[in-house]
Amino acid sequence: MAYGSWQPNTESRPLLERTRELQALDCMLSGLRDVADGTQRPRPSGLLAFTGPAGLGKTALLTEARIRAARHGFTVLSARGGEGEQELAFRLVRQLVQPALATMDEAERRTFLGSWYDIVAVALGLEATDTAHAPDPTGVRDGLDWVMTRLVAVKAPLVLLLDDMHWADLESLGWLASFAPRAADLPLLIVVAYRPDELPPEAAPFRTVVERHGSRPYPLARLSAVGVAQIVRNEVGEGAEDEFCDECWSVTGGSPFETVELAIRLGERDLKGGRDELAAMRDLAAAVKGPGLLESLRGLGTATVRFAHAAAVLGSPVSRELAAALAVVGSEEAVEATEKLRTARILADAHESGGGLEFVHPTTATTIYRSIPSALRVGLHDRAAEAVRAAGFGPAATARHLLEVPCDGRPEVVACLREAAREYLRAGAPEAARRVLARALQEPPLPEHRAALLHELACATFLIEPTATVSHLQEALAEPGVDPELRASIVYRLTQALAHTDRLAEAATVSADEARLATHPRLRLRMQADHFVWSAFRADEPDSHARSRRLARLAERVTGRGLEERYILGSRSWDAMARGESRQTALAYAEQALRGGLSWTEQNRGFEVPVAVAMVFMYGDQPRRAEELFADGIAECEREGWRGSHLALGQTLYGYIRYRRGCLADAEDLVREGLRVADRVEGAVPAQWFAIGILMQILLARGRTAEARRLADSYRYGEIVPNAVIYPDPRTVYAELLLAEGRHAEAVPLLSAVGEWLDARGWHNPSWCPWQLHLASALAATDPDRARSLAQHAVKRARDFGASSTLGQALHTLAEVTGGLAALDLYAQAVDHLEQSPASYELARAQIGHGAALSRNGRLQEAADRLYRGLEGAVHCGAEALAARAREELSAAGMRPLPLRYAQADTLTAQERRTAELAVHGQPAAVIAKELQLTEQGVRQLLSCVYRKVGTDAAGLARSLESFPRQRS
Secondary structure, eight states: OOOOOOOOOOOOOOOSSHHHHHHHHHHHHHHHHHHHTTTOOOOOEEEEEEETTTTTSSSHHHHHHHHHHHTTTEEEEEOOOOOTTSTTHHHHHHHHHHHHHTTTTTHHHHHHHHGHHHHTTTTOOOOOOOOSOOOHHHHHHHHHHHHHHHHHHHHHHHHEEEGGGGGGGGGHHHHHHHGGGGGOOOOOOEEEEEEEEOOOOOOHHHHHHHSSSSSOOEEEOOOOHHHHHHHHHHHOOTTTHHHHHHHHHHHHHTOOOHHHHHHHHHHTTTTTOGGGHHHHHHHHHTTTSSSHHHHHTTTTTHHHHHHHHHHHHSSSSOOOOHHHHHOOOOOOHHHHHHHHHHTTTSEEETTTTTOOOEESHHHHHHHHHOOOOOOOOHHHHHHHHHHHHHHHHHHHHHHHTTSSSOOOOOOOHHHHHHHHHHHHHTTOOOHHHHHHHHHHHHHHGGGHHHHHHHHHHHHHTTEEEEEHHHHHHHHTSSSOOHHHHHHHHHHHHHHHHHHHOOOHHHHHHHHHHHHHHSSSSHHHHHHHHHHHHHHBBTTTTTTHHHHHHHHHHHHOOOSSSHHHHHHHHHHHHHHHHHHHHOHHHHHHHHHHHHTTTOOOOOOTSSSHHHHHHHHHHHHHHHHHHHHHHHHHHHHHHHHHHSSSHHHHHHHHHHHHHHHTTTOOHHHHHHHHHHHHHHHHSSSSSHHHHHHHHHHHHHHTTTHHHHHHHHHHHHTTTTBOOBBBOOOOOOHHHHHHHHTTOHHHHHHHHHHHHHHHHHHTTTTOOTTOOOOOHHHHHHHHOOOOOHHHHHHHHHHHHHHHHHHHHHHHHOOOOOOOHHHHTHHHHHHHHHHHHHHHHOOOHHHHHHHHHHHHHHHTTHHHHHHHHHHHHHHOOOHHHHHHHHHHHHHHHHHTOOOOOOOOOOOOOOOOOOHHHHHHHHTTTOOOOHHOOOHHHHHHHHHHHHHHHHHHHTOOGGGGHHHHHHHHHOOOO
16 A cells, blocks of 8 residues: 555644644754754654643644645655554555655655665565565665665655554654664754554663653643633633633543644634633534544435444555445435534545545544444455455555454455465564464364464464464474475475474474474485484484484485585584594585585574584684685575574674684674674574674684673573583583683583583584593693693694684694693694694694794794794784783794784785795695705795785685785785
């Protein structure tokens, strides 16, 4: 349904006893003018609110705001909530935005909305091109933020007038609550009006923003007797007697609306305000509201009453043609009824809404609607649904009326409600979809459609009530004769909901049971793939070894022809990495899984496997490949409007990859953004766990231990052990914090428990979880023999996996817990391996550790080289505490730090690229050294720079070098 920009239908009158409110309005408009003129004056708020019960003049204040904004030359957009229309998701947003979009042709609209078009199209009442994917609510909200910000940029300064917000749809209220705080930073003023006692409980975020952001709402007071007298005398003349005016104040209660309506009626009757006219005045006052209004309406004739009833059922803006059809009156009778209702000040022409009508005041509409006998009202809504659908206003507008009609088992009603739900889901309004689908289930549907309807209802509740999702899907599975494809979708959604409610064991069991029951080979393979995914991420898996053996046997038999096979291969890749099999095995399976493509937004598929495959490249010393896969996956999520937990986890793990490469500042920014997104998405607790742990590791690497502690305490991190597998492992990260705080004894039992858990499930890769290395560090002072044994075991496991970064880190820890002269060779080995990896931070740590050990053993020249290189690396990584340690070691050895070399980190020098190209072609270091007139040590140092800049080791260099940017000329 198209909307015009709402404007009040009453003529502007002088506002009495509203000095405080008008001063606030003028102040806000002046502040907006300063922003538009470029005057740098910080505004405390870009939001102004007027509140109060019905009839106290909120709409009149917004009318005055429109007039004053126009005098400043500001653009004004407006909208208002409608009683009974809260079910129409984003109705208020559409009223605001559609007038601006209506001035553009289709090409201009697409250009204006850009890449956000398909994400926000349905929410704005436009037709989306891509109807296969439904954006999540966060994506739609972000899109609406962008649209409004763009409108502000185009039409600045801009004023938004929003009336009757207590009747606004929850989706619009939710968006406004998140967007309103930004108004102070834009050439934008938002003015809202609402009845505070009638705001629904679900509007708590909106109430919080209005009442706590900048200036508090202005509650409107009733008019004094003096104010009422002035309004009355303005209409009937200064001769109105005091007693008459006082009685007017008494019967209206000081309500500005009732006073103005009464004064107008007094003037129309040519009353002068004498004592002898008090009875007539009381009769006129009674006709303004309640029983008197209804009696006055009945006096206008049966056809007019029916027309008014139809208008009240349809809601504003009222189409005269639809109201006439609903009231069963002819066109001439409709014209006559309209004129009578205008004269009686019940209806008026709606401004900019295509010639429609609206009630003079919302209380008038409420009174008439509630006066309609129940059975008649139900019948009118039923007929209204038919009329609205026939007029082409769409399933959502039709469903609004069907929700008021008793259930009657009509298939066409179920079909319409399901269609409305699909529209709501494409608009990013799952709660609205849930409401209409729940009603469709009560209708009820035909038995053969019940399972599909329960599945649709579960999809709608997944993001808002996953526990209810589980119940709906279990009920759907119990239905007889469910289509196999539908059953597979139901099972997947059920396992996903169980996983999101921390019931991974049940998720794994359900998928395993369904795999045994499936008769179609492809569907059986799909269930098996799901079983392997949920089992792998189940912290309490009882027999991980058996599952790994089954997965390995199955992976050997598949080729990756279909998505199900690629998910099997991807799961095998992750399992091989976690178990500590050779990285070549893990990477080979990862490459095989990617050959046919792994979408992050595949319908009825999670993105756990695509993410896991990308992470295998990070653990396998090819983080650049992981970054490319994450960049593509995040872009795919953003295109589809999936900007909730998917985006939060994507950004967080992208930050983890950057952390593992040693780009600590970039990593911190990415993970903080991931945590910010996760914090505002309902049910995104797993994404929070990932983000908190990774951010803590980054802060510890940067030497900000106290900040890491505050972060842990604010989220109670370390107190709760999740049932799902999170990486990095939360207990291990918390133990790292304890070690950084010097609380080694407390870290020992935590790390020991992690080791027992991982060994029991056969996950031996220190690249995935270096618990042995941290436990060795914790025990070094109290149990050095056990510390060395743990570190040596970790070194062996690292060699088995074969990633240079992991082996270098393990050798570094072994050197630290060994000490003395014996440690020097271990430090040298650690540096050598780390120089062959992309791990900049770990290399800097090892270089500084080696340099310190050399210094303590009197080998100052060698120590200086190591310390200088380590200092450079630490500074480039953003590891402030590590850099400070290097400077302290240099100072203790009597050396001063040299000026640091700040080489470009995003491109290769010509010499580095040539060295890399020769290495890719298989040339040994000696040949490269001869061609480039370098020493072999110089070649190794150049290649080390290449690995860190490009983000790969030697095995992945050829592929990465193809896409790595060349040096700018």
